[in-house]
Amino acid sequence: MMSKRLVVSLVTVMAAGIIAPSLRAQDEKWNNVPPRRSAYDGRKSSGPAPRRDMSGIWDAAQTLGVSGATEHPALLPGGRGAEGGREDETGIAKPLPYTPAGLEALKKNKPSGPGVRQVDSVLTNDPAGKCDPLGFPYMFLWELRTLNVVQTPKQVIMLSPFYGNYRVIWTDGRQPPKDPDPRYNGYSVGNWVDDYTFVVQTTGMLAKTWLDHAGRPHSDQLAVEETYRRVDRDTIELTMKITDPQMYTEPWLALNKIPLHLQPPDFDIPELLCSPSEFAEYNKQVGGVVLRDSSKK
Amino acid sequence: MPNKRGIVACLVAIAAFGAPLFAHHGAASFDTSKMVMVSGTVTEYVWTNPHVLVKVDAKDDKGNITNWVLEAWNPVTQASRGWTKATFKPGDDVSLEINRAKNGQPVGEIRGRIVINGKEFKESL
Numbered sequence: 001m002m003s004k005r006l007v008v009s010l011v012t013v014m015a016a017g018i019i020a021p022s023l024r025a026q027d028e029k030w031n032n033v034p035p036r037r038s039a040y041d042g043r044k045s046s047g048p049a050p051r052r053d054m055s056g057i058w059d060a061a062q063t064l065g066v067s068g069a070t071e072h073p074a075l076l077p078g079g080r081g082a083e084g085g086r087e088d089e090t091g092i093a094k095p096l097p098y099t100p101a102g103l104e105a106l107k108k109n110k111p112s113g114p115g116v117r118q119v120d121s122v123l124t125n126d127p128a129g130k131c132d133p134l135g136f137p138y139m140f141l142w143e144l145r146t147l148n149v150v151q152t153p154k155q156v157i158m159l160s161p162f163y164g165n166y167r168v169i170w171t172d173g174r175q176p177p178k179d180p181d182p183r184y185n186g187y188s189v190g191n192w193v194d195d196y197t198f199v200v201q202t203t204g205m206l207a208k209t210w211l212d213h214a215g216r217p218h219s220d221q222l223a224v225e226e227t228y229r230r231v232d233r234d235t236i237e238l239t240m241k242i243t244d245p246q247m248y249t250e251p252w253l254a255l256n257k258i259p260l261h262l263q264p265p266d267f268d269i270p271e272l273l274c275s276p277s278e279f280a281e282y283n284k285q286v287g288g289v290v291l292r293d294s295s296k297k
Numbered sequence: 298m299p300n301k302r303g304i305v306a307c308l309v310a311i312a313a314f315g316a317p318l319f320a321h322h323g324a325a326s327f328d329t330s331k332m333v334m335v336s337g338t339v340t341e342y343v344w345t346n347p348h349v350l351v352k353v354d355a356k357d358d359k360g361n362i363t364n365w366v367l368e369a370w371n372p373v374t375q376a377s378r379g380w381t382k383a384t385f386k387p388g389d390d391v392s393l394e395i396n397r398a399k400n401g402q403p404v405g406e407i408r409g410r411i412v413i414n415g416k417e418f419k420e421s422l
Contacts, residue, residue, distance in 0.1 A: 033377045118325040145373075272373045278346050285350065286368055290326035290398035 031270040032263075034059040034146055040261055049230040051195040055151040057267040058236060058260040060144045096216065102247035105217035113142065113213030122287040123296060127210060128163075131274035135184035135209035136202060137224050137240060139165040141254055142213035146269045156190055156198070161269045169200050180204030182220055198228040211242070212254070219246035229257070236260040324406070327396040332409050335365050336392040342385040346371050351385050351393065351407065365403045367395055379421035390414050 040061060098106065111117055112124035121129065128134060134142065139160060148159040154172040159165075169188040177187050186205035193199050207220040225241040240255040242248065337355030348368040356362050369375050372382075385391065394409025411418040 031376065036377075112325075120326045270373045270376065272371055273346065275346060282347050285366055286348065286404055287326075289366070289402050290400060290404050292326055292400050294400075 029266065030268045032267045033270075034061060034263060034267075035261075037061045040259070043234075045232040045234060047233040049196050049232050052192050052198075053151065053230070054149050054156050054198055054228060054236070057146060057148050057263040057265070057269065059146045059263050060258060061261050096252060097249040099245075099247055099249055101219075102217060102244075105219075105247060106215065109210060109215030109217060111210075111213060111215035113215070117215060120287070120291050120296075122283050122291055126213070126215065127208070128213065128274065129279070131276045131279055133184040133209075134163055134165060135205055136167060136186050136188075137242075137254065138210050138212055139163065139167075139185075140226075140240065141211060144258075145272075146263070146267075147260070148269060156200075161271045161273075163272065163274050176201060176203050182206045184209060186222075186224070196230040198230075200224075200226040200228070202226070217247050218242075218244050221246045231259075234262045236262075324396075326398055326400070327406050328399045329396050329408075331396070332394045333397045333405065334392055334394050334410070335367065335405065337362075337365070337390075339385050339387050339389040339391055340364060341387060344372055344382040349375050349380070351391070353391060353393065355403075363403045365405065367393055367405050367407050369407045377421075379419070384418070385413065 096102075108125075109117075110119045110123060110125045112119060112121040112126050112129055128138075128142070139162070143162055145160070145162050148161075150157040150159070154170065156169040156171060158167040158169070160167075165185075167185055167188060169190040171190045171192075174189060176189055180187055180203065182204050184206055186202045188200050188202040190198055190200040202224040203222070205218065205220070205222050205224075207218065207222075209218070210216065211218045211222075222242070222244040225243070227239045227241075229237040229239070231237055237257040237259055238255055239253060239257055241251050242254050243251040335353055335355050337353040339351060340354050341350070341352040343350040343352070348370060349372055351367045351369070353365045353367060354362050355365055369380070372380075375384075391414075392410070392412040393405075393407050394411070395405030396408050398404040411420070
């Protein structure tokens, strides 16, 4: 018979082996790597959701973060990374409901991001290609990785070290501005519609920003509704609805119940900033060198 | 311009790896339909945004040396795959499987096997 102590030791060693990846991530206090999506498969809830609470470090658990351009079935003609499909996005399953003006605006945007309209990186007019502010909702529809969410009595503050973005969502009962002076991140107000559902309305975004990394357009009439559903202690499901009557004939979901996973409170999110000088150096060494048609330079 | 036959040690059908999973920033410039193996000596390792670069001097069958610029993703994404700022160092003998620039320049995206000083480097994907 194995002694009790030996059995305990063996179980401990086996358990350590199974959960080694997450332990390893926590061993280092800095630049933590979030677990992969598969780490959450079959994981049991650690408890019920706290009431009206969004605070914590939340990770979208994707290899490259959630990307609206790739998550939505209509957002990437031809599939992930493929160069098929049609430039005007017709002939695909569930195309986005563009208005004629929306389609015109789409054609003017030359993305370096995924999809059939992807151009050489030095030819893009993507604001991200100049390290311009992404604005909202672009910052959430391109590589939504890890968010640090801070909740105060009057605000929910979302810090995204990806490109150094932050958002302030007012929860003090104020109404959205009636005649907003447009700004990159717009104006956000949030309400708890029940103890576990936080709904954010954002308006007043600058029309020059893009909706996502694939170059979908929006106008100054854009209204974004986010629904954060706290499923349990560990998980929030995020849904994002896009409404913009100038560009789209009807509202559509850019994100649909994307799970955000709670990380340990000492999780240190690595920074990932866009530096114009680093980007210029990259274009000098790579982007400009690989240009397919140098006459376009 | 590098010798077409040289430098490139072998071509591997993309079928072996399936379709490319992600559309890389600027991926339109690279031929994602096939893999190319570049073997040589690391001259510089640049651990920075927007893309980590590994520069490799590779010799063709005539003895000509070409300096390849091979890019990965950003440091955060590479870290999630197990790379660090010390994964490569100048002088390392490496073989890297890449998608090459469509215009034929000695530039590529690291997409497949990584061998460093004879040892296979397994990404934690």
